[in-house]
Amino acid sequence: MATITNILESKSFMRNSILNNNINGLVETIDELLNNNSSEILTLINQSLSQPDTLSLLIKRIIDNPLLFAKMLDESYYHENGFHKIVLLSGKNFKLRLHHFGVSSKIPMENIHDHRWAFASTILSGTLEMDMFEQSQLVSDENKLIHYVYNSDKSTGSYSTDKIGMVSLHKIESRFYEAGETYLMLPQELHRIKNQEGQESLTLILTGKPENNTCNLFALREINDEEKNTVKYESLELIKMLEKNIEKIFPQKN
Numbered sequence: 060m061a062t063i064t065n066i067l068e069s070k071s072f073m074r075n076s077i078l079n080n081n082i083n084g085l086v087e088t089i090d091e092l093l094n095n096n097s098s099e100i101l102t103l104i105n106q107s108l109s110q111p112d113t114l115s116l117l118i119k120r121i122i123d124n125p126l127l128f129a130k131m132l133d134e135s136y137y138h139e140n141g142f143h144k145i146v147l148l149s150g151k152n153f154k155l156r157l158h159h160f161g162v163s164s165k166i167p168m169e170n171i172h173d174h175r176w177a178f179a180s181t182i183l184s185g186t187l188e189m190d191m192f193e194q195s196q197l198v199s200d201e202n203k204l205i206h207y208v209y210n211s212d213k214s215t216g217s218y219s220t221d222k223i224g225m226v227s228l229h230k231i232e233s234r235f236y237e238a239g240e241t242y243l244m245l246p247q248e249l250h251r252i253k254n255q256e257g258q259e260s261l262t263l264i265l266t267g268k269p270e271n272n273t274c275n276l277f278a279l280r281e282i283n284d285e286e287k288n289t290v291k292y293e294s295l296e297l298i299k300m301l302e303k304n305i306e307k308i309f310p311q312k313n
Contacts, residue, residue, distance in 0.1 A: 066092070066100065070107045077117045082127060082148070085117075089265075090150040096268045098177045102243050105179035105265040108155065109241070114183070114263065115309035118301055121147055132297055136289040140170075143300065152268045157304060160252065161185065161259030171204065171228060171251045171277040174244065178266040181241040184307045185259040188235050192249040192277075195229040202227045204277040220282055228277055246270050249277070261307055 069088055076085040092100050108114060121127045127148075134146035143159040158180075171192050180187075195202055204227070207220040228249065236242060244250065254260055276282075292300070 066103055070103070073104070073107060074113055077113060077120060080120055082117075082120055082124065086148055086150045089148075089155075090152045093152040093267050096152075096177070096270070098179075098243055098245065098267070101177060101179040101265055101267050102241060105181055105263060106241050108265070109181035109183060109263045111183075111309040115305045118147065118305055118308075122298060122301060128294075132292060132294060135297065136291050139288055139290075145297070145301070145304075154264075154266045156264045156266070157183075158262045158264055159260070159300075159304065160187070160254050161257060170282075171249050172209065173249050173275050174246050174266075175269040175271045175274050176266045177243065177245050177270075178264050179241060179243050180262050180264045182236045182238050183261045183263055184238050185261055186235065186237050186254075187260040187262060188233070188253050188255075188258070189250045190230050190253055191232045191234065192228045192251075193231050195227040197227065197229070199227070202229055204228055204279060205281065207276040207278065207282065208273050209276045210273050220276060226277065246274075249275075261304060 069092055073085055073088055076082065076088065089104060092104060108117065121131055130149070131146055134149065136144055138144050141160065143157070143162060145157040145159070146154055147157060148155040171190075203225050206223040206226045208223055210219050210221070233253075234242070
C-alpha cells in the first residue's frame, strides 16, 4: 500500500513526467498508485493533476503525441446525455477524463445512476450541481422509477440497458461545487447531475479500478435506442475543443 511519503514522491514524479514529456511513465505511476483501489489516493492524484499549469501542459503533450492523440480520439465522444467526454489518458487501473457540461442547448438527462468504480472529480471551471439518492421503502407513484442495468459497449461506442423492474428512490441531499473544489464518488452512491441550461461545468475525473462489470440506472421513462448512441469527434474538432478548454483551465494574459 502506498505511504504518504511515496505518494508525495509520486506527485513530484508525475509533474516531472509531464514536464519532461514522459507520459508513459506518468501512466505507469498512476496505475501503480491505484492498484490497491484506494479512494484517498484517487483524490490526491486528481488534485495534483488538476493544477492549471500541470493539466494544460499535459493536454498539450497529448495533442502533440500522435499515438496518445489517436487513442484519445478513439475513446472520446459527445454523449447523448448532453456533455463532452474526453478520455485524456487510460491505463490498467484508471481513466483520466474531461467532462464538459453546458456547451450545447441540451440539458443533461436526469437519470439517476451509480458507477462501476470510485472516482475523484475536480471542478476546473464553472459550477456543478447534483442530487444524491438512496432506495426508499415508501412506494408511491411520485418516486417510482424504472431500474435498468447499464453496460457500455466499447466496440460500438454505444451502451445497452436491460430493464429490471420498478423501484422507489428518494433524494437525501443536494450538492453544489465551484471551481477548484474536489469531490469523491463511491461506486454504490446514486446521483444525477442537475445543471440547468447554460450552466457550464468543466471537470477533471479520475476513475479507479472497476469493482463491477455493470452499473445501475434509474429513469422516469423508457430509454429509447437513440439515447444510447454516442457521437465521435473529427481530429480538428477535438483539437479546437481542447485548445478552448486549455484557455478555460489556464487563461493566458495578453
